[in-house]
Each structure stands twice: as structure tokens, then as C-alpha cells.
């Protein structure tokens with residue numbers, strides 16, 4: 001996934017032109033998405049622990065859903081941006097086995113970033129609960145009310161929650177491993193600071 005080979009010599013020229021970093025839009029989208037994920041997950045744990053009769057419960061659910069749908073929107077823009085630009089080559093010091101793992105891991109993270117909001121949407125709209133996006137407007141229903149759909153969405157959402165935790169932990173460990181043990185500064189490819197691109201490999 002997302003591994004369209006670059007034309008001959010273009011990797012090298014991309015490196016020498018200092019294009020080791022992701023483009024600014026992709027970096028901004030990465031951090032906005034990460035921020036949303038680090039909020040939406042604890043929010044899910046909190047809201048699902050609330051008593052059904054708690055009057056604030058509905059508001060917390062609506063907030064969870066609003067942030068979740070924002071993740072979907074950010075990801076669709078990101079995938080479009082990602083596919084319409086040449087891929088950012090990984091530093092050449094990274095062995096091919098690790099490159100493959102990185103491509104699989106990143107691909108699965110993208111799958112999660114789409115499947116979690118979509119399954120949540122099916123769960124809610126199947127049960128007839130519309131989302132009032134940050135209390136600004138109602139997100140339209142594109143699926144019919146259906147007990148079966150709500151159940152299916154709920155099952156997928158709960159199951160993929162575990163895959164989400166595992167992939168995020170794996171992602172963070174991979175970044176730390178490269179950063180601290182392999183001494184390849186992958187973080188510099190994703191940070192928001194402008195300018196310098198040469199420090200990407202040390």
C-alpha cells in the first residue's frame with residue numbers, strides 16, 4: 001500500500017534535494033489526527049463507564065462521535081494528498097525488512113483511521129442516533145435505521161478498538177526504536193518545524 005516505486009534515480013535525487021521529510025500538509029494532518037486519536041480513545045473509555053441515566057452521557061457520546069468523524073475527514077484528505085504526491089522515501093539506512101514492516105504498519109493505521117469512524121457511524125445511525133457535529137450541525141444519515149447494521153457496526157468498532165491500541169503502541173515503539181537505538185531521526189520527517197531537512201539521518 002502506498003509504495004508506488006519512484007522512477008530510476010529519483011530516490012537519490014529526492015534525497016539530495018532534501019525531500020526526506022513529509023510535505024507540510026501531510027505533517028499537519030498527521031499531528032491533528034494523532035491529537036484527535038489521543039483524545040477520542042480516553043473519551044470512549046470514560047463515556048462507556050458512565051451510568052446510562054447520567055444526563056451528561058449523551059453530550060460525551062456526541063463529543064466522541066464529533067472527534068471521530070473529524071478523524072475520518074482528516075484521513076480522507078490525507079489519503080488523497082498522499083496518493084496525489086510522490087511517496088516520501090524512507091532513509092536508505094533502513095533495511096528492506098523494516099521498510100516492509102513500516103509500509104504494512106502505516107497501511108493498517110490508515111485502515112483503522114477509516115474503519116473506526118465508519119463502524120461507529122453504522123453503529124449510531126443504524127440505531128437512529130444522529131451526530132450533532134460539535135453542536136454545530138447534524139451529520140446526515142446515509143444508511144437506513146437497522147438493528148442489524150447497528151449491531152454489526154458495534155461489533156466491528158469494539159473489535160477494531162483492540163487493533164487500534166496495538167497498532168498505536170507498535171507505531172510508537174517503532175519510532176522510539178529507530179530514534180534511540182538505530183539512531184535514525186525519523187521524527188524529523190514528521191515534525192512541524194520548517195526549513196532544515198538535512199538532519200533527517202544522523
Ligand code: HEM
Nearest residue numbers: 040041044048065068069071116117120121124131158161
Ligand atoms: C477514529 C475514530 C474513533 C475511535 C478511535 C473510536 C474508539 C472507540 C473506542 C475505543 C470505544 C470503546 C469500545 C469498547 O471498549 O467497547 C468506542 C465506543 C463507541 N464509539 Fe467510537 N471511536 C471512533 C469514532 C466513532 C464514531 C465516528 C462514532 C459514531 C458516529 C463512534 C461511536 C461510538 C459508540 C456509540 C461507542 C459506544 C459503544 C458501546 O457502548 O458499546 N465512534 N469508540
Ligand code: HEM
Nearest residue numbers: 030033034037082106109110168171175186187188189190
Ligand atoms: C506521539 C505520537 C506519535 C509520534 C511520535 C508519531 C511519529 C511518526 C513518525 C516519525 C512518522 C514518520 C515515519 C516515517 O519516517 O516514515 C509517522 C508516520 C505515521 N504516523 Fe505517526 N506518530 C504518532 C502518533 C500517531 C497516531 C496516533 C497515528 C494514528 C493512529 C499515527 C499514524 C501515522 C501514519 C499512518 C503514518 C504514516 C504516514 C505516511 O506514510 O503517510 N501516528 N508517525
